[in-house]
Every structure is written in C-alpha cells, then in structure tokens.
Amino acid sequence: MLKVQEIRELIKLIDQSSIDEFSYESNGTKVSMKKEKGERVQAVQSPANIAPAASEVVSQPSTEPVEVESTPEPQAAKxxxxxxxxxxxxxxxxxxxxxxxxxxxxxxxxxxxxxxxxxxxxxxxxxxxxxxxxxxxxxxxxxxxxxxxxxxxxxxxxxxxxxxxx
CATH class of the missing domain: 2.40.50.100 (RNA polymerase II/Efflux pump adaptor protein, barrel-sandwich hybrid domain)
Structure with missing residues (x-):
C-alpha cells in the first residue's frame, strides 16, 4: 500500500507534467489519477483487502501544501x-x-x-x-x-x- 507522502509526490509529478491520466497497480493496490482542465487531480486507491475509498486532491500552481480528503464510496441503492x-x-x-x-x-x-x-x-x-x-x-x-x-x-x-x- 502506498503511503500518503508517496501519493502526494505522485500528484505533484502528474500535475507538473503534460499527462492527463495516470494509473498504477501493485500488490492489489490501484491508484488512478485524472486531470480535469489542469486544475483538479483525482486519486483513487483500492487495495484488495480494504474497502475502497476515494481521495480528492485539489492542486494549485503555487507551493502551498496539498490537501487530501477521503470520502467513502457511495453504496448501492436499497x-x-x-x-x-x-x-x-x-x-x-x-x-x-x-x-x-x-x-x-x-x-x-x-x-x-x-x-x-x-x-x-x-x-x-x-x-x-x-x-x-x-x-x-x-x-x-x-x-x-x-x-x-x-x-x-x-x-x-x-x-x-x-x-x-x-
């Protein structure tokens, strides 16, 4: 499983590059990021033995710290x-x-x-x-x-x- 600092570094690298979409999978953990108009990077990490959670990161061109916000995955309608x-x-x-x-x-x-x-x-x-x-x-x-x-x-x-x- 990737650490939060590693995810932050990935986000910074993707944000600074011309790549619009990035996916990485290792040991049952998958991380996907996608830029929307160059302002927002969305990361999703889902290991095989833990319930999936989505993390959204809003990146800005300045050197301010990046915020990571976790939200649970929506459940299916009953x-x-x-x-x-x-x-x-x-x-x-x-x-x-x-x-x-x-x-x-x-x-x-x-x-x-x-x-x-x-x-x-x-x-x-x-x-x-x-x-x-x-x-x-x-x-x-x-x-x-x-x-x-x-x-x-x-x-x-x-x-x-x-x-x-x-």
Missing part, C-alpha cells in the same frame, strides 16, 4: 428505495442514443406525467445512428415521472419513465 416514489415499473432505454419525447419538434409529446398507457403505447423515440426507434411502454398503467428531457443523450438501461402499473 430495493426499498426503488418503490418510494409511487411506481413499480421503470421504462428503460434499450440502447444508447438521443431521447425524443415527440415524433417531430412541432408535435405534442407522446406521454407526460399522469397519462395512462397500455403495453403497446409508444412513449418516446430513441435515435441511434440515424435510426429512430419507437419505445413502447410494455406495461399497462399510469406515467408517474418522466426522467429525461427532450434531446438528452441516454445510455443503455437508463430509466426513462416511471410507471404505476394497474
């Missing part, structure tokens, strides 16, 4: 939290693409909060590589929440709508 919003089904994106809430910019949206849907109701379009794919609700119920905005990029498996099924 199943009880999933149904807290009054829904029991999420319509997810089947692909990476651009989300469109209506067939054309001038048209009304397919669905909005409070609308009733059936399993074959088209709820949106996801454009991928110039192909417009209509996404159906796949369940019967009421839209309780729209999770993305028109024109937003969506990922595979990303929730688009929340539905309270009947």
């Amino acid at each position: 199943p009880a939290e999933k149904n807290a919003g009054g829904h029991d089904h999420e319509i997810v994106s089947p692909m990476v693409g651009t989300f469109y809430s209506s067939p054309t910019p001038e048209s009304d949206v397919y669905v909005q909060k409070g609308d009733k849907v059936s399993s074959d109701t088209v709820v949106c379009i996801v454009e991928a590589m110039k192909l417009f794919n209509e996404i159906e609700a796949e369940v019967k119920g009421e839209i309780t929440e729209v999770l993305v905005e028109d024109g937003e990029l969506v990922e595979y498996g990303q929730p688009l709508f929340r539905v309270k099924t009947e």
Whole structure:
C-alpha cells in the first residue's frame, strides 16, 4: 500500500507534467489519477483487502501544501428505495442514443406525467445512428415521472419513465 507522502509526490509529478491520466497497480493496490482542465487531480486507491475509498486532491500552481480528503464510496441503492416514489415499473432505454419525447419538434409529446398507457403505447423515440426507434411502454398503467428531457443523450438501461402499473 502506498503511503500518503508517496501519493502526494505522485500528484505533484502528474500535475507538473503534460499527462492527463495516470494509473498504477501493485500488490492489489490501484491508484488512478485524472486531470480535469489542469486544475483538479483525482486519486483513487483500492487495495484488495480494504474497502475502497476515494481521495480528492485539489492542486494549485503555487507551493502551498496539498490537501487530501477521503470520502467513502457511495453504496448501492436499497430495493426499498426503488418503490418510494409511487411506481413499480421503470421504462428503460434499450440502447444508447438521443431521447425524443415527440415524433417531430412541432408535435405534442407522446406521454407526460399522469397519462395512462397500455403495453403497446409508444412513449418516446430513441435515435441511434440515424435510426429512430419507437419505445413502447410494455406495461399497462399510469406515467408517474418522466426522467429525461427532450434531446438528452441516454445510455443503455437508463430509466426513462416511471410507471404505476394497474
């Protein structure tokens, strides 16, 4: 495991260099650093036998000491939290693409909060590589929440709508 002083020295070297990203792994310990616009260096150290923790270091061009701040890794959402919003089904994106809430910019949206849907109701379009794919609700119920905005990029498996099924 690397000592804090060794990590600080690595951060200074990376900060002074033209390298934007750095990774190092030894004896089950992994350190990764990435610059964001040359102002922030983020270091993550995760040994095999210790729970992972993230350290953020804000570096400045002056000779002031570098601060290291540790924060615990976020925990996965609990199943009880999933149904807290009054829904029991999420319509997810089947692909990476651009989300469109209506067939054309001038048209009304397919669905909005409070609308009733059936399993074959088209709820949106996801454009991928110039192909417009209509996404159906796949369940019967009421839209309780729209999770993305028109024109937003969506990922595979990303929730688009929340539905309270009947």
